[in-house]
Amino acid sequence: MDLCIASMLLSFMHKSVRHQTILPGVDAISIKSDRTFPRHSHDEFGFGYIVDGGQESWSGHGLVAAKAGDTITVNPAELHDGTGRDGHPRHWRMLYLAPAALAEFSDIPVESAEFSLPVNRSRRTLRLAVEAIKAVTLGQPDLEHAEQLVMLALAAQLTPNRSGDIPKTSLRSKDVQTVLDMICQDWGAPLSLADFATATNASKFQILRRFSRELGTTPHAYLTQHRVKRAKDMIMAGSSIADTAIACGFSDQSHLTRTFSRQLGLTPGCFARPAIH
Structure with missing residues (x-):
């Protein structure tokens, strides 16, 4: 078993894998877990989807629930958590893009870019997320194809922030x-x-x-x-x-x-x- 698969820590079931990607500044992970994660944040923009199971989580929009087939997102510095269900692990896959990398894939300025929906049930958005994650983690990569799929996935979800481009720190x-x-x-x-x-x-x-x-x-x-x-x-x-x-x-x-x-x-x-x- 690869050493990058985490051992069972504080959870009935927890396996996690960090995948190699073909795009600089882009990280990919896959986690299957019934663990409850404490509130935390990331430095990156993250989007992905629930493969199986479901969870509730606290987000910048309050408490939200996600199930298999839903697309999920998180913004840099946005505090969030994830509540698992004992004995019923959920499985999700995510791409995390450093702000500098995001600038290569979106025409929205990084300082005002935001994922406005922490959970999205659009079938088209799901398809774009699945295709983008698959493309950037392929063993035999097509770099241009992967870049374009990431652009499409971001365009379907990323918007200028709700505060009219005012940094959230001003609040x-x-x-x-x-x-x-x-x-x-x-x-x-x-x-x-x-x-x-x-x-x-x-x-x-x-x-x-x-x-x-x-x-x-x-x-x-x-x-x-x-x-x-x-x-x-x-x-x-x-x-x-x-x-x-x-x-x-x-x-x-x-x-x-x-x-x-x-x-x-x-x-x-x-x-x-x-x-x-």
């Missing part, structure tokens, strides 16, 4: 933005709620309540998932998992692996070696 309070800036700049440091309270001249309870109200999660959970994303970047750049764990504020390699798998459904090792076909 955040000054205190919450201060905490976000601290996390982005000092994510490897042992940041605490007390540090955030001191920086914002607020009580720990006040900053916790403001942050949770505006972002739908706690500062600690946001910091953890940000560290996981930075760990992924470091591993893909060639850093060892052990060194990455320490640099990203985890106690050791095992701590990083557990947290990484819980957040992304894939082990750090999946990004330390070439993806499979």
